Amino acid sequence: MPFIPHTEEDIGDMLAAIGVPDVESLFDEIPKELLIRDLDGIPDALSEMEISRLMRARAAKDSGLSCFIGAGAYEHHIPAVVWDIATRGEFYSAYTPYQAEASQGTLQTIYEYQSMIASLTGLDASNASLYDGASALAEAALMAVRANRGTKSRRVLLAAGVNDTYRKVAAAIAGSQGLTFERMGLDSTTGASDPGALSDAEDPPVAVVIQQPGFFGTLESVHELTDLAHSQGALVIAVVNPTSLAILAAPGRWGKQGADIACGEGQPLGVPLSSGGPYFGFMACRNALLRQMPGRIVGRTTDLDGNPGFTLTLQAREQHIRRSKATSNICTNQGLMVTAATIYLSLLGQEGLARVALTSCRRTAELVELLCSIEGIDRLFEGPHFHECALRLDRPTGPVLEALAERGILGGIDLSGTHPELGDALLVCATETKTKADLEAYRDALRDIMS
Amino acid sequence: MSELPGDLRFTSEHEWLRKEEDGSVTIGITDHAQSALGDLVFVELPEAGQELEAGGEMAVVESVKAASDVYAPISGTVLEVNAALADDPEKINADPYGEGWIVRMQPSDDDLGDTMDPDAYQELLDELES
């Protein structure tokens, strides 16, 4: 029996010590009619050799394409050190650090992570992670409602660039507590938000959510939007790409007062695309809101001998103590991904991360120039972009993407389904992982298809 | 076990009330309550001017192992909160009936409602012990 070490002798001795004749007796408290005889629908066991063969065949089916898709998950080079160390048994199979003395490795790693996120976002404190960027936004909205005592509104206003899937997730998670999510209009020239809905002060929202860069890769006027939101009595939630924070303005420095909460998807920091997860959501906030922040938090303290050490703190807000009045029901978060991200950021440092950001921005600009040289392809929006760009096509996007895939290229995201108002549109992304040759190969294939 | 001050009234939620000369009422939590909570690390206070309903949330006292709601024992308006608790929540542990006071209120009516005298509260404590 895989992973079960008992010999016949062990079983006999143990049953004798318990004082029962057989293992079945141990289940005698369970009503007989509930006990099943067999597990239908489960195939027979495979040895490790057999399952390895099966999985290798399946993984091979899904490989080999050159990826130019972004839309919330980004391909970056991940140093070999990151997963070599993150999958060490002492990190991989460790439990939540409730017994602090036995978990200093995990706790110190999280403290270092919190320090890095606080600095990247320009805010005072970070938590130990949430599930992903989308659910982090839901939690941030709920947090803003708890923290913003100045209003009874449960209306959350989203800038035009906020990822629409994030809106759906926030509505699914926070809708049952009465929160509603609306959008600002999109300026079709710049691809940034039209703040009209915010200036219109009739029913000020409890919070304004600003995504930077926006879903289409365009950049918002974060300082003006932040000041406008604060003047309406709303809290500001920044949804940010962590790689971009190496070069873009930190949310804590947006406008005169800075954003109140920053959150987003941490996947770009050393976590592979892995078919959608596990990723991690990060969240940071100003000190004034600290006690409303969900999730675990690690603090530095001293031990009985006066030596420094780390422990979970502010636990009284969490589910295992506060129960029905907890800030959130979150318990298990994304610990291993945080470990990986901390190692990644330690290897890159601010200079390395800035180079990743700048190179990705540059590659996308180069790709866009190459693709727009093809008849029938144009940029949708003017103005500065980070590492994604929306293009307009003179024909339906779907078939073009299929043809590209047959040539080994995943060309981007078809926007015409989710954003029909943009017409036949495509969202492309090129990161530092792409060489000039990769970009030219894309251009050549597309030119071929379009002719 | 410390003596219960004679000039206070008590609630079954382990709060104490003291009627002041000017008609206002000072409120805190009892020695029993602070002992059960352990070392306090944070106190969330209402704001001056806030209207409170009897039985409604007034404050939250947080220790390492618990965060307990302190309910308003009477209805009224908050006149003053003990701002010193922001830096020194442990005042509640050290001196729950004196420097550890939490809120001073203007009651909406004269009746101190469902409160008991020190002897009755002591009886309640004795029952809990057994």
Added chain:
Amino acid sequence: MHEPLIFEKSRHGRRAYAQAPADRAECDIPAEFLRDEPPMLPEASELQVVRHFTRLSQQNFSIDTHFYPLGSCTMKYNPRACNTLAMLPGFVNRHPLGPERYGQGFLACMHELQEMLKAVTGMKAVSLTPMAGAQGELTGVAMIRAYHVARGEPHRLEVIVPDAAHGTNPATATMCGCVVRELPTGRDGDIDLDALRRAVGANTAGIMLTNPSTLGVFERNITEVAAIVHGAGGLLYYDGANLNAILGKVRPGDMEFDVIHMNLHKTFSTPHGGGGPGSGAVGVGARLMPFLPIPIVGKREGEPEYFWLTEEHMPQSIGRLSGFMGNAGVLLRAYVYMRMLGRDGMRRIAEFATLNANYLMARLEQAGFELGFPGRRASHEFIVTLKRQSRTLNVTAMDVAKALLDHGFHAPTTYFPLLVPECLLIEPTETETREMMDRFADAMIAILHEAETDIQRLKGAPYTLPVRRLDDVKAARNLDLAWKRS
């Protein structure tokens, strides 16, 4: 021995040069969008980083190094093959928004996982998207609410939760806009049926139950409980945290549960990772099928064979809970685990988990420890209470937990469930040897002996770890949550 922070080891200008682009590219972004100051990140060499995090890892306890009898956590062996195979390049490099046609390998694994989870739980449909048990709970309660609203009964907002329940249960109910009604547990560990009959009514949305309960015993009246709640128009939610106790012996679907969440990071052995990632896949009976969160993997005759069911296929779904489809890599690990166990292996899990728990319970009882529920069989876990020793010797569950660390064991779960004073909730799991449990029992006996002979020394434990007991009052009063350059 304290390891300095990575920031304290940093020197300006150092970094791992091989890991970032060779040049600093120019970009066209105007100054008003840019940072005024670089972020404070470490500046260390690659070797410094390797040493730092390797040494940090060596300060942890883990399943790979220590016995971890944490009740309700199911700290069983995490098979290495699960990690290696889940991280094959074809899976790990695949973008979630890639075309279905080029993801058939991954989707096949997901579909088969859905089917296997249906089979072991006896439920009709499964969604893999919730990213942890707590999100699974949120899903379950949200679906129950959606069900009642769809039937024109939106006033059904009361969720009944036993007082012994895990904190996530009532926290979840509140998060879903519901009101919690707590139910008392009887002295022998079963739910008080009379109290339940009084608690249900026209406002009942449902009940959240764990079976075996958090007290480590099987809810013997479960059929009656189901009848009472269903009779009042409410639904039954099963918290699958303790599924390891009944996997292959009993199916929650047969116990009339309408929805169940599973903790794949417990029962199905995906790694705990120092606090996640987990997965809280949910299964439902027929009533709740339309409300499952999306996306779900479907299978059809035709090309491509496997595809995503989304909003258009499931208009009554409660929606999406994650940016993509949940913790895919965790799901792949669970899939490999289930394929390696197969039908016979999975049937044995509950048998050996229960055998180990009952054996350890017998050894501890024989050694003089007081059990939480002495008359009952242990499920996969059991409770020891130190309330007598706390009065006679002044030793607490916390003291015993810290002393166990010095003996080389991670402590059991302490002070949960809240109902039993000074308790230890002990779950050995099926992957431990009998000798390990004997050693644990011996350590407990030695600790009790030390409590009798040298209580002062015991109260100072642990002595052999990187740190002594930590001042958590100071941690909460003088908050130091991020390193700042001084």
